[in-house]
Amino acid sequence: MESQAQCSVCSSRSYSTIVAAEKMFGMGGHFQYRECRDCGHVELTEVPQDITRYYPANYYSFRQPSAIKTFLKTKRSAYSHGQRTLIGALMERKIGPDPTAEWFRHAGVRKTDRILDVGCGSGIFLRDLREAGYTSIMGIDPYIERDYQYGPIHIKKMSAYDLKQKFDFIMLNHSFEHMLEPVKMMQQLARLVDKGGTLLIRVPVIGEAWKTYRENWVGLDAPRHFFIPSVSSFSIMAEQAGLRIHDVVFDSTDFQFWASEQYKRNIPLESSQSYDRNPGGSIFNADQIQDYKKRADQLNREQKGDQASFYLKIN
Ligand SMILES: [Zn+2]
Numbered sequence: 001m002e003s004q005a006q007c008s009v010c011s012s013r014s015y016s017t018i019v020a021a022e023k024m025f026g027m028g029g030h031f032q033y034r035e036c037r038d039c040g041h042v043e044l045t046e047v048p049q050d051i052t053r054y055y056p057a058n059y060y061s062f063r064q065p066s067a068i069k070t071f072l073k074t075k076r077s078a079y080s081h082g083q084r085t086l087i088g089a090l091m092e093r094k095i096g097p098d099p100t101a102e103w104f105r106h107a108g109v110r111k112t113d114r115i116l117d118v119g120c121g122s123g124i125f126l127r128d129l130r131e132a133g134y135t136s137i138m139g140i141d142p143y144i145e146r147d148y149q150y151g152p153i154h155i156k157k158m159s160a161y162d163l164k165q166k167f168d169f170i171m172l173n174h175s176f177e178h179m180l181e182p183v184k185m186m187q188q189l190a191r192l193v194d195k196g197g198t199l200l201i202r203v204p205v206i207g208e209a210w211k212t213y214r215e216n217w218v219g220l221d222a223p224r225h226f227f228i229p230s231v232s233s234f235s236i237m238a239e240q241a242g243l244r245i246h247d248v249v250f251d252s253t254d255f256q257f258w259a260s261e262q263y264k265r266n267i268p269l270e271s272s273q274s275y276d277r278n279p280g281g282s283i284f285n286a287d288q289i290q291d292y293k294k295r296a297d298q299l300n301r302e303q304k305g306d307q308a309s310f311y312l313k314i315n
Contacts, residue, residue, distance in 0.1 A: 010233065027054065032044070041230055042220075043228075072091050077100070078132045081132035083132060107198040116137075117137070117173065119179075120173075160185065167192055171199075177221075193313075193314050200312070204307050250299070251307050252306045253307070
Protein backbone atom coordinates (compact mmCIF):
# COMPACT_ATOMS: atom_id res chain seq x y z
CA MET A 1 0.00 0.00 0.00
CA GLU A 2 1.24 3.49 -0.84
CA SER A 3 -0.44 6.42 0.85
CA GLN A 4 0.01 9.65 2.78
CA ALA A 5 0.62 7.86 6.06
CA GLN A 6 4.22 7.21 6.89
CA CYS A 7 6.40 5.19 9.25
CA SER A 8 6.96 7.29 12.36
CA VAL A 9 10.56 6.04 12.57
CA CYS A 10 12.00 6.06 9.03
CA SER A 11 9.28 8.09 7.22
CA SER A 12 8.77 5.39 4.59
CA ARG A 13 5.35 5.42 2.93
CA SER A 14 5.50 1.75 2.07
CA TYR A 15 3.73 -0.50 4.53
CA SER A 16 1.22 -3.30 4.99
CA THR A 17 -1.61 -3.35 7.52
CA ILE A 18 -2.99 -5.97 9.84
CA VAL A 19 -5.99 -5.95 12.18
CA ALA A 20 -5.73 -7.55 15.62
CA ALA A 21 -8.06 -8.04 18.59
CA GLU A 22 -7.49 -7.69 22.34
CA LYS A 23 -6.61 -11.22 23.42
CA MET A 24 -5.09 -11.05 26.90
CA PHE A 25 -8.54 -10.71 28.48
CA GLY A 26 -10.54 -11.69 25.38
CA MET A 27 -12.05 -8.21 25.00
CA GLY A 28 -11.94 -8.38 21.19
CA GLY A 29 -12.18 -5.25 19.03
CA HIS A 30 -10.42 -4.28 15.79
CA PHE A 31 -7.08 -2.55 16.08
CA GLN A 32 -5.13 -1.73 12.97
CA TYR A 33 -1.34 -1.86 12.92
CA ARG A 34 1.02 -0.71 10.15
CA GLU A 35 4.15 -2.68 9.36
CA CYS A 36 6.87 -0.65 7.64
CA ARG A 37 8.34 -2.42 4.62
CA ASP A 38 11.62 -0.54 5.03
CA CYS A 39 12.62 -0.58 8.71
CA GLY A 40 10.20 -3.28 9.91
CA HIS A 41 8.62 -1.09 12.62
CA VAL A 42 5.07 -2.11 13.59
CA GLU A 43 2.79 0.57 15.03
CA LEU A 44 -0.82 1.08 16.03
CA THR A 45 -2.51 3.30 13.42
CA GLU A 46 -4.81 5.01 15.91
CA VAL A 47 -4.72 4.87 19.71
CA PRO A 48 -8.22 4.10 21.05
CA GLN A 49 -9.71 6.99 23.04
CA ASP A 50 -10.75 4.64 25.81
CA ILE A 51 -7.28 3.07 26.19
CA THR A 52 -7.54 2.90 30.03
CA ARG A 53 -10.35 0.39 29.58
CA TYR A 54 -7.68 -2.06 28.41
CA TYR A 55 -5.78 -1.80 31.71
CA PRO A 56 -8.28 -3.37 34.12
CA ALA A 57 -7.50 -3.61 37.85
CA ASN A 58 -6.28 -7.20 37.41
CA TYR A 59 -3.68 -6.12 34.80
CA TYR A 60 -0.48 -7.87 35.85
CA SER A 61 1.66 -4.86 36.70
CA PHE A 62 -0.94 -3.49 39.14
CA ARG A 63 -1.28 -6.70 41.15
CA GLN A 64 -0.18 -6.90 44.76
CA PRO A 65 1.13 -10.36 45.70
CA SER A 66 0.53 -11.93 49.12
CA ALA A 67 2.82 -11.10 52.06
CA ILE A 68 4.39 -14.56 52.28
CA LYS A 69 5.09 -14.66 48.53
CA THR A 70 6.69 -11.21 48.76
CA PHE A 71 8.82 -12.31 51.74
CA LEU A 72 10.11 -15.41 49.93
CA LYS A 73 10.77 -13.55 46.69
CA THR A 74 12.65 -10.85 48.60
CA LYS A 75 14.93 -13.57 50.06
CA ARG A 76 15.36 -15.06 46.59
CA SER A 77 16.28 -11.69 45.07
CA ALA A 78 18.76 -10.87 47.82
CA TYR A 79 20.37 -14.27 47.17
CA SER A 80 20.54 -13.68 43.39
CA HIS A 81 22.15 -10.31 44.11
CA GLY A 82 24.85 -11.87 46.29
CA GLN A 83 23.36 -12.05 49.80
CA ARG A 84 23.64 -15.70 50.64
CA THR A 85 21.03 -17.24 52.92
CA LEU A 86 19.66 -20.78 53.04
CA ILE A 87 16.08 -19.71 52.42
CA GLY A 88 17.27 -17.55 49.50
CA ALA A 89 19.14 -20.50 48.02
CA LEU A 90 16.09 -22.76 48.32
CA MET A 91 13.85 -20.17 46.72
CA GLU A 92 16.28 -19.56 43.88
CA ARG A 93 16.41 -23.29 43.21
CA LYS A 94 12.59 -23.44 43.23
CA ILE A 95 11.69 -20.42 41.06
CA GLY A 96 15.00 -19.54 39.38
CA PRO A 97 17.22 -16.50 39.91
CA ASP A 98 15.82 -12.98 40.04
CA PRO A 99 16.17 -11.80 36.41
CA THR A 100 17.17 -8.31 37.58
CA ALA A 101 20.43 -9.81 38.90
CA GLU A 102 21.48 -10.74 35.36
CA TRP A 103 20.57 -7.30 33.96
CA PHE A 104 22.39 -5.50 36.77
CA ARG A 105 25.50 -7.69 36.29
CA HIS A 106 25.42 -7.11 32.56
CA ALA A 107 25.26 -3.35 33.05
CA GLY A 108 27.85 -3.35 35.87
CA VAL A 109 25.40 -1.83 38.40
CA ARG A 110 26.90 -1.26 41.87
CA LYS A 111 25.04 -1.30 45.18
CA THR A 112 25.41 2.45 45.64
CA ASP A 113 24.35 3.37 42.09
CA ARG A 114 21.32 5.58 41.55
CA ILE A 115 18.79 3.25 39.92
CA LEU A 116 15.54 4.24 38.19
CA ASP A 117 12.80 1.95 36.89
CA VAL A 118 10.48 3.72 34.43
CA GLY A 119 6.97 2.27 34.20
CA CYS A 120 7.34 0.04 37.26
CA GLY A 121 3.61 -0.48 37.88
CA SER A 122 3.02 -1.35 41.53
CA GLY A 123 6.76 -2.06 41.77
CA ILE A 124 6.74 -5.82 42.32
CA PHE A 125 10.14 -6.27 40.66
CA LEU A 126 11.63 -3.47 42.74
CA ARG A 127 10.06 -4.48 46.02
CA ASP A 128 11.83 -7.81 45.74
CA LEU A 129 15.12 -5.88 45.85
CA ARG A 130 14.58 -4.30 49.27
CA GLU A 131 17.02 -6.65 51.01
CA ALA A 132 19.50 -6.95 48.16
CA GLY A 133 21.72 -4.13 49.44
CA TYR A 134 20.99 -1.34 46.94
CA THR A 135 20.86 2.07 48.56
CA SER A 136 19.10 4.16 45.93
CA ILE A 137 16.24 2.70 43.92
CA MET A 138 13.35 4.70 42.55
CA GLY A 139 10.45 3.45 40.46
CA ILE A 140 8.05 5.72 38.62
CA ASP A 141 4.72 5.12 36.93
CA PRO A 142 2.13 7.79 36.13
CA TYR A 143 -0.72 5.25 36.23
CA ILE A 144 -0.43 3.96 39.81
CA GLU A 145 -2.80 5.16 42.52
CA ARG A 146 -0.27 6.80 44.84
CA ASP A 147 3.36 6.78 46.04
CA TYR A 148 4.76 3.79 47.97
CA GLN A 149 7.90 3.17 49.98
CA TYR A 150 9.49 -0.17 50.78
CA GLY A 151 12.65 0.37 52.83
CA PRO A 152 15.18 2.00 50.49
CA ILE A 153 12.82 1.67 47.51
CA HIS A 154 10.71 4.65 46.53
CA ILE A 155 7.84 4.23 44.08
CA LYS A 156 6.37 7.46 42.81
CA LYS A 157 3.35 8.35 40.75
CA MET A 158 5.02 10.42 38.05
CA SER A 159 6.38 10.33 34.52
CA ALA A 160 9.99 10.46 33.32
CA TYR A 161 9.30 14.00 32.07
CA ASP A 162 8.81 15.13 35.70
CA LEU A 163 12.42 14.20 36.64
CA LYS A 164 15.56 16.31 36.46
CA GLN A 165 18.13 14.42 38.57
CA LYS A 166 20.71 12.03 37.10
CA PHE A 167 20.84 8.25 37.45
CA ASP A 168 23.57 5.66 36.92
CA PHE A 169 21.20 2.98 35.68
CA ILE A 170 17.76 3.40 34.16
CA MET A 171 15.62 0.47 33.09
CA LEU A 172 12.36 0.10 31.20
CA ASN A 173 11.09 -3.38 31.67
CA HIS A 174 8.45 -3.90 28.99
CA SER A 175 7.00 -0.43 29.50
CA PHE A 176 8.51 1.44 26.51
CA GLU A 177 6.13 -0.12 23.98
CA HIS A 178 3.17 1.30 25.97
CA MET A 179 4.37 4.87 25.50
CA LEU A 180 3.53 7.50 22.88
CA GLU A 181 6.34 9.36 21.13
CA PRO A 182 9.13 6.85 21.84
CA VAL A 183 11.94 9.01 20.44
CA LYS A 184 10.91 11.95 22.63
CA MET A 185 10.90 9.56 25.62
CA MET A 186 14.36 8.24 24.68
CA GLN A 187 15.65 11.82 24.45
CA GLN A 188 14.32 12.55 27.95
CA LEU A 189 15.89 9.34 29.30
CA ALA A 190 19.21 10.26 27.67
CA ARG A 191 19.08 13.50 29.70
CA LEU A 192 18.57 11.54 32.92
CA VAL A 193 21.45 9.05 32.43
CA ASP A 194 24.65 10.30 34.02
CA LYS A 195 27.98 10.09 32.17
CA GLY A 196 29.13 6.48 32.00
CA GLY A 197 25.68 5.23 33.01
CA THR A 198 23.48 2.73 31.21
CA LEU A 199 19.92 2.78 29.93
CA LEU A 200 18.36 -0.68 29.61
CA ILE A 201 15.26 -0.97 27.43
CA ARG A 202 13.59 -4.39 27.45
CA VAL A 203 10.97 -4.66 24.71
CA PRO A 204 9.19 -7.13 22.47
CA VAL A 205 10.82 -7.10 19.03
CA ILE A 206 9.78 -8.10 15.54
CA GLY A 207 11.23 -11.59 15.21
CA GLU A 208 10.32 -15.03 14.00
CA ALA A 209 7.19 -15.27 16.19
CA TRP A 210 5.66 -12.20 14.50
CA LYS A 211 6.17 -13.82 11.09
CA THR A 212 4.66 -17.09 12.29
CA TYR A 213 1.69 -15.86 14.31
CA ARG A 214 0.93 -12.36 12.95
CA GLU A 215 -2.32 -11.08 14.60
CA ASN A 216 -2.13 -13.95 17.10
CA TRP A 217 1.41 -13.12 18.22
CA VAL A 218 1.27 -12.52 21.98
CA GLY A 219 3.90 -9.77 21.70
CA LEU A 220 1.55 -7.58 19.64
CA ASP A 221 -0.73 -7.23 22.69
CA ALA A 222 -3.30 -5.05 20.91
CA PRO A 223 -4.15 -2.31 21.72
CA ARG A 224 -1.83 -1.83 24.73
CA HIS A 225 1.35 -1.95 22.65
CA PHE A 226 1.45 1.26 20.62
CA PHE A 227 4.43 -0.02 18.64
CA ILE A 228 6.81 -2.96 18.40
CA PRO A 229 10.27 -2.11 17.13
CA SER A 230 12.39 -4.20 14.83
CA VAL A 231 16.09 -4.20 15.65
CA SER A 232 16.58 -1.72 12.76
CA SER A 233 13.78 0.64 13.80
CA PHE A 234 15.04 0.53 17.40
CA SER A 235 18.55 1.45 16.19
CA ILE A 236 17.19 4.40 14.18
CA MET A 237 15.21 5.66 17.20
CA ALA A 238 18.25 5.34 19.49
CA GLU A 239 20.37 7.31 17.04
CA GLN A 240 17.71 10.02 16.77
CA ALA A 241 17.80 10.31 20.57
CA GLY A 242 21.60 10.57 20.71
CA LEU A 243 22.02 7.12 22.19
CA ARG A 244 24.41 4.35 21.23
CA ILE A 245 23.50 0.65 21.43
CA HIS A 246 26.21 -0.89 23.57
CA ASP A 247 24.82 -4.41 23.56
CA VAL A 248 21.68 -6.38 22.60
CA VAL A 249 20.64 -9.57 24.38
CA PHE A 250 17.78 -11.60 22.92
CA ASP A 251 15.86 -13.01 25.86
CA SER A 252 12.67 -14.50 24.43
CA THR A 253 11.10 -17.48 26.17
CA ASP A 254 8.64 -20.35 25.62
CA PHE A 255 5.92 -17.74 26.31
CA GLN A 256 6.07 -16.58 22.65
CA PHE A 257 4.93 -20.04 21.54
CA TRP A 258 2.43 -21.26 24.08
CA ALA A 259 0.67 -17.91 24.51
CA SER A 260 0.46 -17.33 20.72
CA GLU A 261 -0.79 -20.90 20.19
CA GLN A 262 -3.49 -20.14 22.75
CA TYR A 263 -4.42 -16.90 20.99
CA LYS A 264 -4.75 -18.84 17.71
CA ARG A 265 -7.40 -20.93 19.48
CA ASN A 266 -9.04 -17.92 21.19
CA ILE A 267 -7.80 -18.87 24.65
CA PRO A 268 -7.06 -15.61 26.50
CA LEU A 269 -3.95 -15.37 28.68
CA GLU A 270 -6.27 -14.51 31.56
CA SER A 271 -8.43 -17.62 31.39
CA SER A 272 -8.63 -20.80 33.46
CA GLN A 273 -7.44 -22.78 30.42
CA SER A 274 -4.26 -20.74 30.10
CA TYR A 275 -0.97 -22.58 30.62
CA ASP A 276 0.42 -20.19 33.24
CA ARG A 277 -2.80 -20.36 35.28
CA ASN A 278 -3.41 -24.07 34.99
CA PRO A 279 -0.69 -26.16 33.27
CA GLY A 280 -2.62 -29.42 33.85
CA GLY A 281 -5.80 -28.06 32.26
CA SER A 282 -4.01 -26.36 29.35
CA ILE A 283 -3.74 -27.59 25.75
CA PHE A 284 -0.02 -28.40 26.19
CA ASN A 285 1.88 -31.34 27.63
CA ALA A 286 5.27 -31.07 29.35
CA ASP A 287 7.18 -32.23 26.23
CA GLN A 288 5.67 -29.45 24.11
CA ILE A 289 6.69 -26.84 26.66
CA GLN A 290 10.23 -28.28 26.76
CA ASP A 291 10.32 -28.08 22.96
CA TYR A 292 9.16 -24.43 23.07
CA LYS A 293 11.94 -23.61 25.55
CA LYS A 294 14.53 -25.15 23.22
CA ARG A 295 13.15 -23.31 20.21
CA ALA A 296 13.24 -20.01 22.13
CA ASP A 297 16.91 -20.55 23.07
CA GLN A 298 17.71 -21.36 19.45
CA LEU A 299 15.92 -18.24 18.16
CA ASN A 300 17.75 -16.11 20.73
CA ARG A 301 21.08 -17.44 19.48
CA GLU A 302 20.03 -16.56 15.92
CA GLN A 303 18.88 -13.08 17.09
CA LYS A 304 15.34 -13.89 15.99
CA GLY A 305 13.67 -14.17 19.42
CA ASP A 306 10.66 -11.95 20.06
CA GLN A 307 12.11 -10.05 23.03
CA ALA A 308 15.36 -8.20 23.50
CA SER A 309 17.29 -6.19 26.07
CA PHE A 310 18.99 -3.14 24.59
CA TYR A 311 21.82 -1.72 26.70
CA LEU A 312 22.32 1.90 25.66
CA LYS A 313 24.93 4.54 26.45
CA ILE A 314 24.85 8.27 25.87
CA ASN A 315 26.99 9.51 23.00
ZN1 LIG B 1 10.07 2.46 8.82
